Amino acid sequence: xxxxxxxxxxxxxxxxxxxxxxxxxxxxxxxxxxxxxxxxxxxxxxxxxxxxxxxxxxxxxxxxxxxxxxxxxxxxxxxxxxxxxxxxxxxxxxxxxxxxxxxxxxxxxxxxxxxxxxxxxxxxxxxxxxxxxxxxxxxxxxxxxxxxxxxxxxxxxxxxxxxxxxxxxxxxxxxxxxxxxxxxxxxxxxxxxxxxxxxxxxxxxxxxxxxxxxxxxxxxxxxxxxxxxxxxxxxxxxxxxxxxxxxxxxxxxxxxxxxxxxxxxxxxxxxxxxxxxxxxxxxxxxxxxxxxxxxxxxxxxxxxxxxxxxxxxxxxxxxxxxxxxxxxxxx
Numbered sequence: 001x002x003x004x005x006x007x008x009x010x011x012x013x014x015x016x017x018x019x020x021x022x023x024x025x026x027x028x029x030x031x032x033x034x035x036x037x038x039x040x041x042x043x044x045x046x047x048x049x050x051x052x053x054x055x056x057x058x059x060x061x062x063x064x065x066x067x068x069x070x071x072x073x074x075x076x077x078x079x080x081x082x083x084x085x086x087x088x089x090x091x092x093x094x095x096x097x098x099x100x101x102x103x104x105x106x107x108x109x110x111x112x113x114x115x116x117x118x119x120x121x122x123x124x125x126x127x128x129x130x131x132x133x134x135x136x137x138x139x140x141x142x143x144x145x146x147x148x149x150x151x152x153x154x155x156x157x158x159x160x161x162x163x164x165x166x167x168x169x170x171x172x173x174x175x176x177x178x179x180x181x182x183x184x185x186x187x188x189x190x191x192x193x194x195x196x197x198x199x200x201x202x203x204x205x206x207x208x209x210x211x212x213x214x215x216x217x218x219x220x221x222x223x224x225x226x227x228x229x230x231x232x233x234x235x236x237x238x239x240x241x242x243x244x245x246x247x248x249x250x251x252x253x254x255x256x257x258x259x260x261x262x263x264x265x266x267x268x269x270x271x272x273x274x275x276x277x278x279x280x281x282x283x284x285x286x287x288x289x290x291x292x293x294x295x296x297x298x299x300x301x302x303x304x305x306x307x308x309x310x311x312x313x314x315x316x317x318x319x320x321x322x323x324x325x326x327x328x329x330x331x
Contacts, residue, residue, distance in 0.1 A: 003032040003083030004104060004159070009073030011039035013091040014048060021052055021060070023094045029101035032083050033059045037073040040066035071171035071179040074155065078165050086165060090156040093204040094126065102200035103159040116192045118164070118184075121157030121200030122146070127281070128205065130289050134296035135206040135213065137278035139304060145273070148196035155180035157202040164192055172329060174322075177223030182329055189330075210303055217307035224308075225315020227329070234312050237305055240266075271297055 006024065010017060024034060038046050049062040065076050078086055087103055089095065096102075103119045122143065125136030155171075158180075168186035171179050188194065207213040224230050245263055252260035274297050282290045319326060 002085055002107075004085040004087055004100065005078075005081035005083040005162075006031040006034045006087045006089065006100065007036070007074060007077035007081060008034075008089050008091055009037045009039060009068075009070050009077065010041065010045055010049075010091040012041045012043045012045055014041070014043040014045045016092040017045055017048055019094050020089070020091060021058060023097075023099075025057055026097045027095065027100045028097050029104060031059065031087070031100060033061065033081065035061050035063065035077040035080055037063045037065050037068065037077045039068045039070075039073055040064075069173065069176045069179075071173045071175055074179075075170040075173065078162060078170070081162060084162050085159060086162050087159040088155045088157075089202060090204070093123075093156055093202045096199075096201040096203070099157070099200050099202065102197050103157070105197065106195040107159070116164070116190075117161075118153070118187055118192050118194045119159040119200065120151055120153035120194050120196045121159075121202060122196075122198050123154060123157050123202040123204060125206045126203040129208065130282075130285060130293050131296060132206045132208055133281050133285075134278060134293040135208075135300055137281055137293075138274045138297050138300040140206065140277075142277055143198055146196065146198070151194070151196050152181060152184040153194070155183070156204065157200055159200075160187065160192070164190070172227075172327070174326060175223055175227055177219045178227050178229060179223075181229065182227055186329065210300070213300065214303055214307045217304045218311035218314075221308035221311030222315040222318070225312045225317075226319050226326070227315075228319060234308065237309060241305065241309065267298065271301065274301065 008020070013020075021034075024031065036049060038049065046062070046064065049060070052058060053060050053062060061080070063076055063080060065073060068076065074088065085104070085107060087100055089099075099121065103121055106117050106119045123140075124142075125132065125140050127133040127136050164187060167190055168183065170183075172182045175182060184194075207216055221234070224234065248259050248262050252258070275294070278293055278297060282293050285293065
């Protein structure tokens with residue numbers, strides 16, 4: 001098998017960087033090199049990375065690129081990689097021991113180095129509280145939800161050829177969020193075959209508070225607006241919250257309470273999948289913990305929707321202001 005380079009970007013991950021590096025040490029198939037780009041940490045992350053370099057437990061190289069976003073950090077890491085195969089992950093995660101070996105299986109099955117393959121790993125929540133469990137159930141898919149033919153990988157668990165990265169022009173550095181989706185779309189447009197590898201598992205903690213979650217989804221939606229993604233999805237959300245729901249509530253007050261059944265039915269349909277995920281995950285909770293998790297699900301769902309509705313027009317406005325500078329990434 002050809003050399004493989006594991007890459008990641010970090011910024012202020014002092015509390016979690018050790019977990020990622022320890023899990024890389026435990027890989028059944030060791031990486032030939034690990035390249036981590038630090039985006040300007042101020043919490044001691046860089047000092048810990050230097051200590052890991054000195055320990056030589058991993059073939060680790062740390063590069064410093066102050067102020068870079070995730071896209072720029074990944075591009076810097078990949079450009080410096082010596083191996084023809086790139087495996088990408090993120091800070092703040094823990095990798096299954098078989099993660100890298102599993103990601104490389106599609107490449108080993110076809111040893112032609114020019115094989116148009118993208119290996120798509122999976123990710124699962126590693127919740128440490130009732131809130132994080134409810135969060136994971138509300139916003140993260142489980143394996144049964146995945147359609148392997150349509151699955152687009154997160155860059156916290158994906159492998160591809162360095163030549164593929166070069167062919168699509170790398171990650172879009174004009175985007176701070178949703179950059180891996182654009183990268184995926186570009187690879188697919190070039191004819192690369194996406195192979196779903198459900199055993200290449202990454203564990204990560206869901207957001208631990210509503211405030212942090214709101215900020216995350218605001219940024220995601222802003223990225224959607226900048227990249228001109230998911231127009232229909234966002235339009236449907238505005239129609240539901242700003243037109244359909246107020247209309248039905250007005251009718252229930254002025255005409256008949258039966259109109260109020262429709263919003264309740266709609267919410268029940270929308271929450272069916274999160275509750276289906278939640279119940280097995282909450283088995284170990286006390287009765288009070290399960291009740292709290294059940295009540296948190298609609299709160300998390302509405303919070304995420306509101307964050308998206310605020311963030312998306314901000315991204316659209318940015319795109320309009322930079323309409324002469326933004327690359328036509330679909331071309």
